[in-house]
Amino acid sequence: MGEFRFDLCQKLTAGVVEELCRRKSGPEKLLAELRQIETEAEAFLDRNPHGDRSLIDCGAGCGSCCVVNVSTLIPEGLAIVHYLQQLDEETRSKIADKLEDLWQAVRGLDDEERMFLRRGCAFLDDQGCCSIYPVRPLLCRSITSTDAESCRQALSGQVFGEESAVIMHQFQQQLYECLFSGVAAGLEKAGLDGRSFQVSGLVRYLLGHPEVEAELLNGKRLSWQELY
Numbered sequence: 001m002g003e004f005r006f007d008l009c010q011k012l013t014a015g016v017v018e019e020l021c022r023r024k025s026g027p028e029k030l031l032a033e034l035r036q037i038e039t040e041a042e043a044f045l046d047r048n049p050h051g052d053r054s055l056i057d058c059g060a061g062c063g064s065c066c067v068v069n070v071s072t073l074i075p076e077g078l079a080i081v082h083y084l085q086q087l088d089e090e091t092r093s094k095i096a097d098k099l100e101d102l103w104q105a106v107r108g109l110d111d112e113e114r115m116f117l118r119r120g121c122a123f124l125d126d127q128g129c130c131s132i133y134p135v136r137p138l139l140c141r142s143i144t145s146t147d148a149e150s151c152r153q154a155l156s157g158q159v160f161g162e163e164s165a166v167i168m169h170q171f172q173q174q175l176y177e178c179l180f181s182g183v184a185a186g187l188e189k190a191g192l193d194g195r196s197f198q199v200s201g202l203v204r205y206l207l208g209h210p211e212v213e214a215e216l217l218n219g220k221r222l223s224w225q226e227l228y
């Protein structure tokens with residue numbers, strides 16, 4: 001089997017997203033396209049020999065790696081907000097409180113400082129599962145471990161300054177990273193904001209400012225001050 005063309009995959013993704021954004025088809029179509037990209041990536045990984053996912057040792061309720069900054073694109077943030085809006089009021093308000101609390105603790109921290117803090121993502125539920133799993137960001141999907149225990153040890157070791165590698169499923173990682181950069185490039189080509197933001201800060205902001213969705217899909221660029 002030939003080498004997978006990540007560059008081509010990135011370019012095709014950018015083209016699809018750009019065209020959709022230029023047509024100004026509205027948030028529902030853009031979010032549906034994002035879902036489609038994710039669904040196709042999952043199906044591709046399932047059938048592609050490079051994607052032998054029997055090697056992956058991650059499981060529900062682990063959440064060890066959910067202590068890092070997750071770069072999230074604006075449509076991904078909007079997808080999370082739409083998903084949260086379907087949840088019951090009590091769950092949504094609990095998550096909103098956790099987001100606020102976490103954002104106050106992590107805003108301004110660099111990746112190393114964020115990890116050192118050992119604070120779990122605001123979307124982890126009481127069982128340690130991702131409460132927004134169907135709409136989790138692309139870069140969350142890119143992180144895997146082929147040995148959950150060594151992953152836990154490596155992450156806690158990094159907190160104490162010890163270097164040890166987390167062995168990941170590299171093909172899956174590269175695939176989701178190329179989709180992430182493809183979506184980002186497509187947004188920018190269509191004149192939208194293709195930059196990424198920390199997931200907790202972005203979703204907290206979008207939840208508190210529902211009116212901004214239309215502006216963002218019309219080319220508004222988020223300023224860091226707004227997020228803070």
Ligand code: SF4
Binds near residue numbers: 124129130131133199
């Ligand atoms: S969004 Fe979900 S998968 Fe991603 S860091 Fe948060 S809890 Fe983990």
